[in-house]
Amino acid sequence: MEKTKFGAIKIDGKKVANDIKQEIAERVEVLRSENKKLPHLAIIMVGDDGASQTYVDNKVRASKSVGFHYTLLRFAETISEEKLLKHIDQINQDDDVDGLIVQLPLPEHINVVRVTDMIMPEKDVDGFTNQNFGSIVSKEQGVLPATPYGVMELLRRYEIDTTGKHCVMVGNSRIVGAPLSMMLSTEGKATVTVCHIHTKGLASFTSSADILLVAVGKPGLITADMVKEDAVVIDIGTTKIDDASRARGFRIVGDVVFDEVAAKASYITPVPGGVGPMTIASLLYNTLQAAEARH
Numbered sequence: 486m487e488k489t490k491f492g493a494i495k496i497d498g499k500k501v502a503n504d505i506k507q508e509i510a511e512r513v514e515v516l517r518s519e520n521k522k523l524p525h526l527a528i529i530m531v532g533d534d535g536a537s538q539t540y541v542d543n544k545v546r547a548s549k550s551v552g553f554h555y556t557l558l559r560f561a562e563t564i565s566e567e568k569l570l571k572h573i574d575q576i577n578q579d580d581d582v583d584g585l586i587v588q589l590p591l592p593e594h595i596n597v598v599r600v601t602d603m604i605m606p607e608k609d610v611d612g613f614t615n616q617n618f619g620s621i622v623s624k625e626q627g628v629l630p631a632t633p634y635g636v637m638e639l640l641r642r643y644e645i646d647t648t649g650k651h652c653v654m655v656g657n658s659r660i661v662g663a664p665l666s667m668m669l670s671t672e673g674k675a676t677v678t679v680c681h682i683h684t685k686g687l688a689s690f691t692s693s694a695d696i697l698l699v700a701v702g703k704p705g706l707i708t709a710d711m712v713k714e715d716a717v718v719i720d721i722g723t724t725k726i727d728d729a730s731r732a733r734g735f736r737i738v739g740d741v742v743f744d745e746v747a748a749k750a751s752y753i754t755p756v757p758g759g760v761g762p763m764t765i766a767s768l769l770y771n772t773l774q775a776a777e778a779r780h
């Protein structure tokens with residue numbers, strides 16, 4: 486395992502995601518050799534936000550790389566909610582499609598909950614629907630949300646045991662913080678504290694974490710003085726920063742001040758190359774599972 490030059494072991498999400506993609510590609514090869522239907526992922530993108538475009542490009546590239554079929558549906562920023570819901574309904578009915586994701590964010594005039602909840606739960610490979618969200622707590626069969634699932638898988642593959650540990654989740658979003666805190670508590674058997682951007686005295690909570698997970702979207706939020714010696718630090722923050730030196734004009738930064746926190750932590754995820762690639766690997770995994778369950 487690679488140590489950072491600052492001391493902590495780097496949790497290499499890029500490598501783990503590549504391992505998972507390799508496992509999925511092998512499974513797809515078996516399906517192909519048996520003349521079975523190959524997994525098919527549909528992606529909806531509304532508008533032309535630069536960061537969303539990059540994420541969608543990555544998802545298309547990843548789908549191709551493991552041998553999935555894919556369909557990319559792009560709509561103008563001005564599409565009505567009603568029309569978008571109709572398109573989702575059509576894909577729900579399309580027997581060839583196994584997984585459907587709607588890239589977020591959506592324009593202001595569209596109700597995101599109504600849209601994500603329109604996706605048939607079996608095809609909801611982002612794990613965004615209320616039914617799949619509820620299945621985390623009810624422990625019924627469901628599709629686990631892609632980013633939280635990716636974090637749990639990283640912890641598993643690095644053999645970081647969460648049982649009885651104090652996990653502090655900073656961020657309570659519907660996509661990451663809320664489901665991940667539940668998964669750490671149920672499946673992970675951890676003691677979980679959920680903080681967020683309005684928490685008073687945030688450092689008093691974070692500094693008692695055995696495992697600190699941060700998904701806020703505020704660069705520089707977590708500094709070394711807020712982290713316990715030898716803690717595991719998982720940075721799920723993604724903020725787009727203009728950067729003229731990059732070909733695409735921006736770069737993505739996390740919520741943790743990496744260098745100083747890496748000097749104190751036992752394990753740490755970098756941004757990029759930590760949790761980000763795991764979201765896509767989980768999405769592919771969920772699509773493969775959805776396809777196998779349906780056919």
Ligand code: GUN
Nearest residue numbers: 586587588589590611764
């Ligand atoms: N926007 C930011 N993260 C995600 C994600 O995981 N899935 C989708 N569909 N949109 C996003």
